Amino acid sequence: MASPSTDTKIFGFLPQEAVPGALLVVTALMAMIVVNSPLAGLYHAILDTKVTIGPTEGGIEMKFSYWIKNGLMAIFFFFVGLELKRELLEGQLSNLTAAILPIISAAGGMAVPALIFLFFAAPAGFGHGWAIPAATDIAFALGVLSLLGNRVPPALKAFLLAVAVVDDLGAIVIVAFFYTETLHLSYLVQAGVVMGVLIAMNRFKVRAIGLYVLVGVVLWVFMHQSGVSGTIAGVLVAACVPMRDRHDKSPLHEAEHDFRPWVLYGIMPVFAFANAGVDLAGAEKYLTHPVTLGAGLGLVLGKPIGIALSGYLAGKVMRAKLPGTFPQMVGVACVAGIGFTMSLFIGALAFKDPALATPTRLGVYAGSVISAILGLLILSRVLPTAEKVAPSTEGDETAPFIKPEPVFEARDRAD
Template sequence: MMTSLPQQPEKHNFLPVEAIPGVLLMAAAASAMLIVNSPLADLYHAILETNITVGPTGGGIEMKLAYWIKNGLMAVFFLFVGLELKREILEGQLSNPAAAALPIMAAIGGMAVPAMIFLFFAKADGYGHGWAIPAATDIAFALGVLSLLGKRVPPALKAFLLAVAVVDDLGAIVIVAVFYTEHLISLHLMQAGVVMGFLLLINHFKVKSITAYILLGVVLWVFLHQSGVSGTLAGVLVGSCIPLHDAYGQSPLLRAEHSLRPWVLFGIMPLFAFAFAGVELSGLHAYFTHPITLGAGFGLMMGKPLGILATSLLAATLMKAKLPGSMFQLLGIACLAGIGFTMSLFIGALAFKDPSLATPTRLGVYAGSVISAFLGLFILAQALPAADKIMVTDEEDETAPFIKPEPDYEA
């Protein structure tokens, strides 16, 4: 119900809590940039290239530290994403098919148009394999930037961006599984299938022990990694099996999501950025017109808003649905969806194994994400009502979508 009094003035904290994950990502990326352009560069690369073996002697898995971060720790990130996806589908923004149709269509357009722009710039030069780099949205970063506008942002616009980003992540997961699997070993794939069967079985019986799912998830990761499929997909599969409610009415899913949130937002994502975001500035000018740089940059800062805006208008017209805000506001939100960063860097690392292509990939992702952030912030600052003009609703949730209060469950 709408009250008759204007909103009370906000307390102007130096930095909104919701923005901290995005700031940490930028700080980690900036630190990597400083180090790779300093006398510590050789030490930085030597540490990331260090071989680490996990498992029994003679039968363990040996990978460079950088690959453990990309394939191991990012599996935990994808577990967190899988939990968020399941929650949103079962009881969140995507649980109502009619309400979910608009952001789903918008997300599809927001993935397709950037991919086409990337191919326009890069396919002729043989770099078309990276077409999915600008297709994803970094949820934490995008919502962190949006939080800088405080309570000026209507809940409907915030929910729309969250839903689009969630569908984007789902699309990115499918893309990684289908298009970035180089070879398959059927025996290990069948072994992974057996483990997945056990996960589905304990899900059927609503087993509430998170440890049971994690242990099976580790085995699933090993078999998927050995089969040729990205082991990070094990995280999503485990997340999809953890029940929302167990036989006692508690929520293992919310418990797991709440426990993982600080580790993912404040640990794994900044660490990934630190390991994969460093760009050497010497000779950087030679990459400004590189096809990958142009494809990733323009795909994020132009393809995302064009795709989301066009398909949103089309879907709203066909379904006679109401848009979550004005055209100008929707454009600002669509620009923020062009902040690819973590997911774009991750897909870029999968798409191009050649170290010489890391610089144009990272430069394009940086440029596209930063410009998208500033464009979105500027447009929304002009399009949204001033803080003292906003009316407070009794039902409004003042908590940002990805900063959840501790769930109510028994220990």
């Protein structure tokens, strides 16, 4: 599968890991500029255009913005699913004992923000968006952390990655069970049959990723028609991609490597551009809106309280080795408060009323930006200075969302 160029010279002053996050910021700013310019009408007209894919009779018709949310994001979730499976089988979460601490931390990091959101929003009738601040944008968070260079101990990077991966898994479960409105059992049955085909392909160790994608499209159609978010189909297809084939090669690693640039430099920026635009005219009246406060404070306060406190206490109770000091864990937990892409996605699922788009986006923006700044400020104070950090001789294997696996770098050179 050909991949778009990942040449990042335009952001040459940034570490490579930070480029996807920087690209998202630029894309979001572009959306803000367009929405607050004479092009706003064209922007909304394009997103509201009805697009039909399939036969004239029986095809699926949705607004262009919905195709981005339900179609392109299914590919994003396919990529996330590949990462989840790799982490569960051979990564940070493959050892249950070692995984307990980040699992508990991630659970706290989802529960506390949700409670904070409910505190502000539920009395006003907006409690359905409780999961908005529970999400972490893994690419953005790891990119921000990379700005500190080798000052960040590998254990802290691994801790953030593991927490973010569990967080992604939680977000997938939340979308599947809490943001599904109406179920059509006949389509679910057909989706089950297609899943059977995928499972059989896995059992026979079929390595052709194109076949999984093709069958996955059929699964997406049935899932979408059933009322379940079609994005879940992406995760289910990823779960069926074999880790190893009959020749002991890894179709899963290859798929993750090939899809990475498409997701980071294509799908995520497109989603951000389509969902990040906020009309600033009169936006000040939403600053104290319950959804704005719930989303923003959920990310800024809920994430560090939930992740750092639950992880620290769990480590003490289990007498497990912590990834860093408590202040360092607080700093990393603040970085995990960068919700952005995932929070915007859940917000779009939670609230169909266009009037709630502005407070949702304002809360996510404010919460993510403040979380990033707080995390960097705290970590810059509590981490050892660059002069005291010995140069690392190990490859950075804690950011699979950003860097290709070493095996593929070698393969590319051989080709």
